[in-house]
Amino acid sequence: MFRVLVSDNLSPIGLKLLEEHPEIELDYQPEIHQDVEALKAALQNADGVVIRSGTKLTEDVLTGQERLKVIARAGVGVDNIDLQAATRQGIIVSNTPDGNTLSTAEQTIAMMMGLCRNTGPASQSMREGRWDRKLYTGTQLAGKTIGVVGLGRIGLAVAKRCNGLEMNVLGYDPFLSEERADQQNIELYRDIDELLVKCDIVTVHTPLTDETRGIINAERLAKMKKGVRLINCARGGIIDEQALIEGLESGHVGGAALDVYVTEKPGANDKLASFPNVLCTPHLGASTDEAQEQVAVEAADIVCNFLTKNEVRSAVNMVPISGKELEGTRAYLDLAYRLGLLLAQTSHGEGIQGARLQYRGDVCSKPMNLITSAFTSGLLSAALNDSVSIVNSDMTAKDRGIEITQTSTTETGAFATMISATLITDKREITAAGTTFGNNFLRLVKLNEYQLDAYLDGLLLIYRHRDVPGLIGAIGTTFGKHKVNISHMALGREKNEPGGDAIAVLNLDNEPTEAAIKEVIDHPDVHGVELVNLPPANASLPWLGL
Ligand SMILES: NC(=O)c1ccc[n+]([C@@H]2O[C@H](COP(=O)([O-])OP(=O)(O)OC[C@H]3O[C@@H](n4cnc5c(N)ncnc54)[C@H](O)[C@@H]3O)[C@@H](O)[C@H]2O)c1
Numbered sequence: 007m008f009r010v011l012v013s014d015n016l017s018p019i020g021l022k023l024l025e026e027h028p029e030i031e032l033d034y035q036p037e038i039h040q041d042v043e044a045l046k047a048a049l050q051n052a053d054g055v056v057i058r059s060g061t062k063l064t065e066d067v068l069t070g071q072e073r074l075k076v077i078a079r080a081g082v083g084v085d086n087i088d089l090q091a092a093t094r095q096g097i098i099v100s101n102t103p104d105g106n107t108l109s110t111a112e113q114t115i116a117m118m119m120g121l122c123r124n125t126g127p128a129s130q131s132m133r134e135g136r137w138d139r140k141l142y143t144g145t146q147l148a149g150k151t152i153g154v155v156g157l158g159r160i161g162l163a164v165a166k167r168c169n170g171l172e173m174n175v176l177g178y179d180p181f182l183s184e185e186r187a188d189q190q191n192i193e194l195y196r197d198i199d200e201l202l203v204k205c206d207i208v209t210v211h212t213p214l215t216d217e218t219r220g221i222i223n224a225e226r227l228a229k230m231k232k233g234v235r236l237i238n239c240a241r242g243g244i245i246d247e248q249a250l251i252e253g254l255e256s257g258h259v260g261g262a263a264l265d266v267y268v269t270e271k272p273g274a275n276d277k278l279a280s281f282p283n284v285l286c287t288p289h290l291g292a293s294t295d296e297a298q299e300q301v302a303v304e305a306a307d308i309v310c311n312f313l314t315k316n317e318v319r320s321a322v323n324m325v326p327i328s329g330k331e332l333e334g335t336r337a338y339l340d341l342a343y344r345l346g347l348l349l350a351q352t353s354h355g356e357g358i359q360g361a362r363l364q365y366r367g368d369v370c371s372k373p374m375n376l377i378t379s380a381f382t383s384g385l386l387s388a389a390l391n392d393s394v395s396i397v398n399s400d401m402t403a404k405d406r407g408i409e410i411t412q413t414s415t416t417e418t419g420a421f422a423t424m425i426s427a428t429l430i431t432d433k434r435e436i437t438a439a440g441t442t443f444g445n446n447f448l449r450l451v452k453l454n455e456y457q458l459d460a461y462l463d464g465l466l467l468i469y470r471h472r473d474v475p476g477l478i479g480a481i482g483t484t485f486g487k488h489k490v491n492i493s494h495m496a497l498g499r500e501k502n503e504p505g506g507d508a509i510a511v512l513n514l515d516n517e518p519t520e521a522a523i524k525e526v527i528d529h530p531d532v533h534g535v536e537l538v539n540l541p542p543a544n545a546s547l548p549w550l551g552l
């Protein structure tokens with residue numbers, strides 16, 4: 007018998023599936039996530055666990071869980087699970103991404119309508135015996151402009167409903183193609199600031215990543231229309247809560263509807279909830295019978311089928327490849343992943359349309375489709391964070407209208423093996439090529455038209471410059487002054503002669519301050535300065551479990 011812990015509230019239909027399965031023993035403890043030590047102990051006796059957002063599967067909770075083999079998240083967000091810790095433990099993590107899309111989109115629309123028609127306070131006034139019609143005059147939605155930040159499953163469903171309400175729908179998502187946006191009647195912006203100034207209402211539907219945390223901040227709020235209304239039914243922190251409070255206090259922000267918060271526990275959001283023009287709900291986006299039934303059935307199926315049939319579904323951290331084949335391909339997977347990360351970071355939120363990969367030489371004997379998936383997961387992970395893995399990256403790109411193609415030739419060029427990737431954005435093409443030396447050493451050998459030999463790990467400062475005497479010394483002096491150590495430097499010249507355009511790639515031991523970068527940017531012979539953050543050399547590949 008396999009034992010399955012359910013550590014959050016789960017719809018009875020999902021519990022029934024687990025209970026009635028002949029090979030499963032159900033351990034239903036919906037409150038256990040509130041006591042970390044009890045949760046750890048219960049997991050010691052579980053082969054699988056079904057969770058919702060209440061259960062935090064941190065590194066501390068997962069480390070040493072020898073029996074646990076599968077985690078099923080009945081819902082979308084896996085930000086409450088330490089995926090690296092799970093992968094390290096060899097635990098498969100799956101989610102049920104589609105089950106609550108419509109309910110969360112409907113919650114967003116309900117919140118928008120409630121906010122614009124003062125439904126909450128007006129209802130409360132009648133409960134208190136008042137009849138005050140004038141105080142609760144609202145705002146009509148038809149004809150208003152809404153900005154949807156993040157056009158994935160929920161963002162697109164919200165946009166569709168807003169079109170139905172005769173609103174003007176603007177959207178921002180670097181990972182959606184113009185064509186897909188057109189089909190959905192969304193006016194797509196590639197610059198979030200250009201979108202925000204036009205909106206009466208802004209709703210966010212991105213995951214919480216380093217890039218989206220505080221994407222709506224004080225500076226951006228200040229530039230929005232006076233009276234703008236904000237909605238967050240995605241993740242707490244995407245709208246900076248302190249900036250929002252200040253905007254509400256000054257009256258610049260006309261109101262907010264919030265379902266999610268940085269801290270989700272009783273009393274933690276009293277300040278926000280105290281504003282009369284703020285509508286708050288306690289993370290109810292997915293809380294409908296329909297959504298809960300769907301995610302519960304899917305999560306129960308995932309756990310049962312994995313434990314009893316070895317079937318893997320909707321995994322976010324699992325790769326379909328044998329251990330032996332994987333080991334022989336590791337360096338190429340790592341190289342492609344890093345090229346994807348590098349290109350994503352040098353494209354600065356431009357609309358990504360696709361990429362072309364070319365494989366040359368020895369790499370052609372390896373599973374190139376998988377290596378392409380590794381590239382794609384690097385490319386998308388800048389926006390989608392931990393939810394994208396080598397398993398789901400191809401489908402994720404396709405869903406967003408991003409076309410990744412690959413060609414190969416066994417002929418060798420300057421190197422015995424090479425992967426070249428060209429990113430196509432709505433503004434330009436950017437090419438990066440890399441090779442492997444030995445089994446583990448990864449090198450960037452081409453960046454656009456420049457040939458070079460740079461390390462592909464850690465913090466990279468890349469800049470173009472005029473190839474003139476004294477420049478390297480000047481940059482070295484700048485970083486020396488700001489106490490930034492340069493561990494390696496590679497140069498490439500457009501034509502192999504002095505005086506022309508050149509590129510430099512510096513590996514830095516520590517992050518330069520803004521002042522140090524500004525000094526580099528301000529140097530008259532330097533242009534196009536970029537900071538790229540890559541994993542350390544030989545870092546584990548979290549999405550491979552290596
Ligand atoms: N309130 C709730 O109960 C509830 C329920 C379900 C989902 N959610 C949350 O809603 C959010 C969206 O879920 P989904 O299923 O639509 O996810 P999704 O992965 O389908 O869509 C997310 C979209 O955000 C885009 N994105 C990423 N970074 C961006 C950036 N910097 N700027 C603009 N766009 C960016 C991605 O390209 C993607 O299209 C997630 O945070 C999820 O956890 C909340």
Ligand SMILES: O=C(O)[C@H](O)COP(=O)(O)O
Nearest residue numbers: 058059060081082083292
């Ligand atoms: O990520 C999700 O699916 C939502 O935040 C819903 O979370 P819940 O299932 O815990 O309500």
